[in-house]
Amino acid sequence: MEKRVIKKDALAGIIKNISNDMLVYAPVQDEDNVLFKVLEPGMEPLVEYANTKNAPKNFFFPQTETMMKYFRTERGRELAEVVEDAADAVLFGVRPCYARSFVLLDNIFDDPKYKDSYYIARREKTVIVSLACVHPPYTTCFCTSVGGHPMSLEGSDVVLTDLGDVYLAEFLTPKGEKLIEKMGNLEAADEALDAKKQELSDTAEKEIKSHIPANDIKPWLDENFENPFWDTIHRSCLACGTCTYLCPTCHCFDITDEVKGEEGRRIRTWDSCMSWLFTMETSGHNPRTSQKERWRQRLMHKFKYFVDNFGAVACVGCGRCVINCPVNIDIRKIVTDISKL
Ligand code: SF4
Ligand code: SF4
Known part of the structure; x- marks a missing residue:
């Protein structure tokens, strides 16, 4: 070097x-x-x-x-x-x-x-x-x-x-x-x-003053897709998507076609699992019926699914979602609360 x-x-x-x-x-x-x-x-x-x-x-x-x-x-x-x-x-x-x-x-x-x-x-x-x-x-x-x-x-x-x-x-x-x-x-x-x-x-x-048990909660997440805890974190969420758009590791996108006359283009655009439209199907059915399911997905994706797929949590601890959430939802508190269950 x-x-x-x-x-x-x-x-x-x-x-x-x-x-x-x-x-x-x-x-x-x-x-x-x-x-x-x-x-x-x-x-x-x-x-x-x-x-x-x-x-x-x-x-x-x-x-x-x-x-x-x-x-x-x-x-x-x-x-x-x-x-x-x-x-x-x-x-x-x-x-x-x-x-x-x-x-x-x-x-x-x-x-x-x-x-x-x-x-x-x-x-x-x-x-x-x-x-x-x-x-x-x-x-x-x-x-x-x-x-x-x-x-x-x-x-x-x-x-x-x-x-x-x-x-x-x-x-x-x-x-x-x-x-x-x-x-x-x-x-x-x-x-x-x-x-x-x-x-x-x-x-x-x-x-570094903030410490959370990020690597300890996966066994609980593995077993608790349906748990009353998920009813407790989403209630004040505005579904604004700020936490996902500013997050360095969030990477979901949507693909749409724009047509004008005889020409068109296929574009991809950042999307957010915090939005109800994210999982809306063409039929009108939406498998994630409320913000509860959407917040569970955000947590599960970062601390369970990504670990299952790639062996690491999908969060780098920048704190940006904590600082910028307009209603002060704090991912550190959620992880800590889960670790106590
Ligand atoms: S603290 Fe984690 S979840 Fe929040 S914005 Fe940073 S990387 Fe994303
Ligand atoms: S920034 Fe806060 S209010 Fe906006 S979607 Fe994320 S958790 Fe909900």
Whole structure:
């Protein structure tokens, strides 16, 4: 693994330089929010920020995308697949929990049996550069309860750790190493910096204040599809979908056709299991009759079905659903309550 040192005040300039010849997605200030956006000329990437409002999953799995186009000809209907020519890109400034979310999403979109060419094309061309959480930003962070760590390397190509006056840059993958030459002359890092990083890592872990028994509830979920507990969590839910749209690991989508005259396109769009329409069948029958069934599905999918299928819970502990739910439904409390049953 290659390691280099980046001066603190040089990092934003380095990222802007890279954006001259590669697509760069970075956190930027947008009114009251910090959002991941494509870095356009004149835009300033944030290197000091707590966390972003949006999770960066949309760069590999956009909110809406065209899958294919079709048109009517004299020979009948013809299809034209839309194959995007993905550009070389850098996704800069993701937190370690998001980097880990891509490892979980790969199970869905890059499975040996089901290859999602749209997701894979962008994913393969993108270098993920993470900023380690030397100080986990929120009391709602619980990454250590779900297999993560505030300074985890999992899922990143490059990890930057703020050591005070410099960043330690660790280039973890061949894709990450290709960025070294684009970053200018960087000093090699000496071993003393590793020791400093380890100290910070231990402190960062202790700064995580929220702990939940996420790995203990599966046996209960396995046995309790029908349990009065499910009547207790959904009552205040507005079905707004905020928790699913902002979640870095939620990945459900709908596929619809839009037709105009002799032409049409097939699009896929993010969908949410919190919506009653999500399971509405053409006949009008809806197997999930109330928000109770929808909330049970959300919990079951993250803490049982995903574990059954892929061996990990589908939550990276970012706390975003906790912070942004308009009625304060807290997934940490639900998991903790289940663990006591
Ligand atoms: S804390 Fe909430 S938003 Fe974050 S990964 Fe877990 S379920 Fe998704
Ligand atoms: S954010 Fe809260 S209110 Fe909205 S769907 Fe999720 S749990 Fe329900």
